[in-house]
Amino acid sequence: MKPKNILKYAMIVFLALHLFSACTSDTSAEQKFDKTPAERLNEQKSELNTALLSSEFGWKAVYFTDDTQLGGYTHLFKFSANGKVQMASDFNNDTATYESDYDVVLGSTVSLLFTTYNRIHLLSDSNSFPTTALRGRGYLGDFQFLYYGQENGDILFKSNRLVKEVRFVKATAQDWVDLPKNLVTEQNVVGASTRPLFRLLETNDGTAVKKYDFAFSRATRFAVSNSIAAGSSEVLSFGVGYTPTGIVVSPAIVVAGQKLTTFVYNDADGSLTATGTGGVKATIKYSNSPLVLTDDYKTFLDGKPQMILSYIAANLYTAPTTSQYCKNLLDQANATLPANQKIARVQIYFNSPFGNYIEYRFNGGRPSVFHNFTTTEDAVNKTIILNHDSWDNGAALIPAPAFLKNLDDEFMNASGLYIKKESFKITFSNTIWTITSASSNFRITTYQL
Known part of the structure; x- marks a missing residue:
């Protein structure tokens, strides 16, 4: 055989051996293809079951069904291995805890399904709606949540209906005790009859202040704030969820690139303030007169x-x-x-x-x-x-x-x-x-x- 041909065949053999070695040493590739889709779904099911039972005091979720028109509703869950769940919410004045059934089910993905009626179903009841625009659609809520994994100890889901993220965070014993305080916060956000009628949202980026006319709907837990700056059409709209000490909002209010979501209530003046860094903050507060006087x-x-x-x-x-x-x-x-x-x-x-x-x-x-x-x-x-x-x-x-x-x-x-x-x-x-x-x-x- 000619030396030129010998070299050619030697290189072919070398490359073949190298590729074979690469394939046999790539254990991640083996792991990727050594399980069927059904096996991987069953692993996820087991993973979710374990996670649901892992928190001593259960889980808390502030569920914003659609933060383009509705606010957030706090739910507490305590799961048991026998398929029972204890649940409470701040949907209305009834913050008592009720028991119902749940299941972790397989479909195209793994999901958490609340199989019998409980507080979470209040958001999906088409006969209960906060505005005429939502007649027959209820609060756009779900009772089945698609499992998407875990992050920093939280369980991540997406709602089945609108595919919105729903995050379960570990609850504390105090969360269950403090849930009724959310209703006190609701009254504070609505405002006592002794408070002024006019309100504004004020943002501060550390150097400049912007003001918006603040309007809040108790029925939808949704706020709309229009800029009062001449010629401005800027509108900040967000859903509101209640906490024992204030509110959380979604989507976040962005000020100087910082996302502000958590507002703390001040009973002295009825204000709610979210604080960032470097002087950045947003405040919802009262005014004794309209921000813009019209003719x-x-x-x-x-x-x-x-x-x-x-x-x-x-x-x-x-x-x-x-x-x-x-x-x-x-x-x-x-x-x-x-x-x-x-x-x-x-x-x-x-x-x-x-x-x-x-x-x-x-x-x-x-x-x-x-x-x-x-x-x-x-x-x-x-x-x-x-x-x-x-x-x-x-x-x-x-x-x-x-x-x-x-x-x-x-x-x-x-x-x-x-x-x-x-x-x-x-x-x-x-x-x-x-x-x-x-x-x-x-x-x-x-x-x-």
């Missing part, structure tokens, strides 16, 4: 076209923009009336052919009463002031009804009223206007008729 009130001044604003109790008593103080005054007035003769409407007429007046309309055939007024503009504070003129029953002048005094005084307060045209709708397509006292926590929600 919307000018629509109702003398000489303008007729405008009718109507508070309709059946639709607007529960509106999130109707303040608790307003509800208290309505309840107080209604308490003096027969059961079938409650206030049905508070209807305010501006620049009508008969002048300006408030009509108090009742159920049960009780006749309306009318409070006539004149208006004054406070151009500096951008409020409209309603000045008392007279009361009548549609036929003759009457004394001021005593049972309406406290409610009516809020409309006639000397500091005036902020009137704002809102962008949201409630039940109907009518434009919503809010009427807010410049000196108290009175705010009533009305339709434009």
